[in-house]
Amino acid sequence: MTAVDDNTVLEQHFDATIEHEKRIEPRDWMPDKYRASMIRQIAQHAHSEIIGMQPEGNWITRAPSLRRKAILLAKVQDEAGHGMYLYSAAETLGADRADLTERLIGNRQKYSSIFNYPTLTYADVGVIGWLVDGAAICNQVPLCRSSYGPYARAMVRICKEESFHQRQGYELLMTMMRGTEAQREMVQDATNRFWWPSLMMFGPPDDQSPNTAQSMAWGTKRHTNDELRQRFVDMSVPQAEKLGVTLPDPDLRWNEVRGHYDFGPVDWSEFAEVIKGNGPCNVQRVAHRRAAHDEGAWVREAALAHAAKGRA
Numbered sequence: 222m223t224a225v226d227d228n229t230v231l232e233q234h235f236d237a238t239i240e241h242e243k244r245i246e247p248r249d250w251m252p253d254k255y256r257a258s259m260i261r262q263i264a265q266h267a268h269s270e271i272i273g274m275q276p277e278g279n280w281i282t283r284a285p286s287l288r289r290k291a292i293l294l295a296k297v298q299d300e301a302g303h304g305m306y307l308y309s310a311a312e313t314l315g316a317d318r319a320d321l322t323e324r325l326i327g328n329r330q331k332y333s334s335i336f337n338y339p340t341l342t343y344a345d346v347g348v349i350g351w352l353v354d355g356a357a358i359c360n361q362v363p364l365c366r367s368s369y370g371p372y373a374r375a376m377v378r379i380c381k382e383e384s385f386h387q388r389q390g391y392e393l394l395m396t397m398m399r400g401t402e403a404q405r406e407m408v409q410d411a412t413n414r415f416w417w418p419s420l421m422m423f424g425p426p427d428d429q430s431p432n433t434a435q436s437m438a439w440g441t442k443r444h445t446n447d448e449l450r451q452r453f454v455d456m457s458v459p460q461a462e463k464l465g466v467t468l469p470d471p472d473l474r475w476n477e478v479r480g481h482y483d484f485g486p487v488d489w490s491e492f493a494e495v496i497k498g499n500g501p502c503n504v505q506r507v508a509h510r511r512a513a514h515d516e517g518a519w520v521r522e523a524a525l526a527h528a529a530k531g532r533a
């Protein structure tokens with residue numbers, strides 16, 4: 222058999238695996254483009270978890286009570302854990318973790334746009350739990366069925382923890398809404414600031430999403446960006462009503478015919494600016510990550526020296 226025949230057989234086996242909804246595992250042959258796309262998707266997700274520690278971490282030292290501080294510390298640590306599983310999942314594809322970090326701090330790989338917005342009050346911690354973790358769950362639960370095995374399995378645990386995060390955010394907001402007028406205003410203000418950026422988390426509209434069609438064909442994406450955005454809006458409206466906050470969209474209304482909520486236009490020019498690096502906090506987020514990486518150099522050196530000594 223020639224090399225060309227070999228490749229055809231491998232490709233047919235890969236296609237059949239995808240068609241039968243079976244998993245691709247690290248030892249399996251996969252097309253180079255599938256490998257590259259999975260590294261891209263997993264790295265962007267891992268970077269989001271790591272950069273996502275910053276906006277909430279900003280409030281750890283100023284949490285309003287010991288209980289809230291313990292909860293927030295645990296949540297931020299969970300995000301670090303998610304980042305670690307995801308970098309490990311990327312390594313199963315041959316990616317190098319140090320190289321991925323270099324790409325993040327060199328602005329050569331993306332992380333979620335949502336983390337480029339500032340957290341101005343403690344209500345932001347609650348709204349991030351409610352809306353940002355809520356959007357993440359909406360996006361990531363279907364990814365538990367990703368065709369790439371290690372990513373799908375990592376997603377199961379991550380989604381369980383994200384669900385818990387979402388509940389803690391909602392509980393914090395419920396408590397604030399039962400508090401003073403000033404606290405209710407803080408919750409409304411945080412909702413106003415985070416609503417539209419949360420809708421942007423799902424990515425560009427389907428007709429402007431270069432990766433969706435191929436990722437759906439490979440089973441590395443199970444729904445389109447617009448489908449998931451709609452699902453999130455439908456899920457959030459009753460939650461906002463129960464909470465007693467108004468979502469900042471005058472066009473939001475139930476559409477009997479579609480069986481979904483209609484909503485107003487997302488400002489895609491703002492999204493484009495944020496992913497280009499021009500959001501309110503992009504520079505600060507990457508600089509902070511770069512400084513932490515530099516300051517941790519001695520720890521990496523010590524760990525490597527210890528490992529080398531163990532082998533000697």
Ligand code: BYC
Nearest residue numbers: 266269270273332333334357421422423424430431432433
């Ligand atoms: N921000 O063709 P498209 C979390 C990029 S939650 C920045 O639609 P795709 C957390 C996209 O990467 C957030 N960039 O892409 C939650 C692509 O650029 P590249 C992380 C975005 O891959 C709470 C280009 O735009 N979750 O971590 O089909 C607390 C065109 O887009 C964004 C995940 O990453 C955005 N919002 O779909 C703590 C889940 N949207 O890569 C942490 C896994 C799009 O070609 N990822 N882009 O340079 C996914 O599901 C998909 O990758 C996306 C994008 C839905 C994000």
